Amino acid sequence: MFWIDDLWKFGISAFVGTLTVFVPLLDTRTEALDPIPVVVTIPILKDLAEQVGGPYVRVTSLLSGYENEHTYSPKPSDLIAVRKARLLFEIGLGLEVWISSLVRNAGSQALRVVTTSQGVELIQDDADTHEHPHTGKHTTDPEGNPHIWLDPANALIMLRHITDALIEVDPSHEAKFKANEAAYRERLRQLQKELSDRTQRLPDRRFIAHHSAWPYLAKRFDFHIVGTIHLQAGTEPSALHLQSLIEKIRKEHIRVIASEIQLSQRLPELLSRETTARVVVLTTMPGGVPGTETYLDMLRYNVLQLVGALETT
Numbered sequence: 001m002f003w004i005d006d007l008w009k010f011g012i013s014a015f016v017g018t019l020t021v022f023v024p025l026l027d028t029r030t031e032a033l034d035p036i037p038v039v040v041t042i043p044i045l046k047d048l049a050e051q052v053g054g055p056y057v058r059v060t061s062l063l064s065g066y067e068n069e070h071t072y073s074p075k076p077s078d079l080i081a082v083r084k085a086r087l088l089f090e091i092g093l094g095l096e097v098w099i100s101s102l103v104r105n106a107g108s109q110a111l112r113v114v115t116t117s118q119g120v121e122l123i124q125d126d127a128d129t130h131e132h133p134h135t136g137k138h139t140t141d142p143e144g145n146p147h148i149w150l151d152p153a154n155a156l157i158m159l160r161h162i163t164d165a166l167i168e169v170d171p172s173h174e175a176k177f178k179a180n181e182a183a184y185r186e187r188l189r190q191l192q193k194e195l196s197d198r199t200q201r202l203p204d205r206r207f208i209a210h211h212s213a214w215p216y217l218a219k220r221f222d223f224h225i226v227g228t229i230h231l232q233a234g235t236e237p238s239a240l241h242l243q244s245l246i247e248k249i250r251k252e253h254i255r256v257i258a259s260e261i262q263l264s265q266r267l268p269e270l271l272s273r274e275t276t277a278r279v280v281v282l283t284t285m286p287g288g289v290p291g292t293e294t295y296l297d298m299l300r301y302n303v304l305q306l307v308g309a310l311e312t313t
Contacts (some may be wrong), residue, residue, distance in 0.1 A: 041061070153220065207306065208225075
């Protein structure tokens with residue numbers, strides 16, 4: 001009788017031991033199958049969130065890289081993605097004028113919206129001066145130029161906001177998130193040094209910009225923007241403005257026009273035909289052109305394209 005009781009107890013003990021072994025595995029599997037649902041407005045934020053979050057995040061970018069971030073119209077699938085998300089990362093500064101209504105319509109009480117431009121030193125210069133579409137007068141954007149991510153130093157500030165938000169939602173992986181952030185910071189630091197060294201040999205750093213997306217990149221890598229085609233997003237420049245640019249290019253021997261894949265190429269090509277300036281096509285978004293799927297790839301592509309055009313024209 002006693003040996004039957006002992007055997008029964010041994011069976012229970014073995015069963016409990018088996019559960020002890022398998023429960024952590026079940027927890028890990030459940031955890032891996034349930035990453036944090038994250039929505040971002042533009043691809044740069046998707047890349048940064050995935051760099052930090054790794055397998056613990058599932059990131060959806062509302063823009064793919066080919067659209068104009070200023071004039072984007074959300075789709076029904078965007079509404080569904082926002083409704084299911086725990087975190088939404090945006091740039092802010094009036095870049096995504098369409099996002100507030102999307103968040104409001106989604107109606108999710110669990111969603112946290114993180115503005116990644118907080119703490120960035122904004123540029124407010126001629127690149128932020130826009131021509132009013134009705135009066136023709138020039139006004140200055142009080143918030144500053146929103147294309148902050150084109151300076152890698154600003155991307156690091158954005159990265160910190162993303163890391164802090166992920167830790168708040170998933171504190172169990174704080175150490176991993178911080179380690180991923182530190183590793184990415186080092187990779188970006190090395191790339192910035194490589195590109196800065198590459199630009200030092202340029203005798204002429206001037207170019208005409210397609211629209212006011214490039215002052216942060218220009219400041220960081222010492223390029224000089226001497227004119228802008230589109231003074232206001234979504235608005236055609238006047239004939240008088242285009243003629244003044246043509247005269248400036250001819251008179252000052254400007255050799256490069258930096259176009260953008262997200263915008264129509266008609267006006268940059270028009271200026272090129274009227275002058276001797278060469279058009280080089282850049283991208284403000286990762287994925288905009290082949291080979292720029294990550295932020296590091298995009299940054300390298302833009303700087304080297306500009307350097308190459310300035311060296312060979």
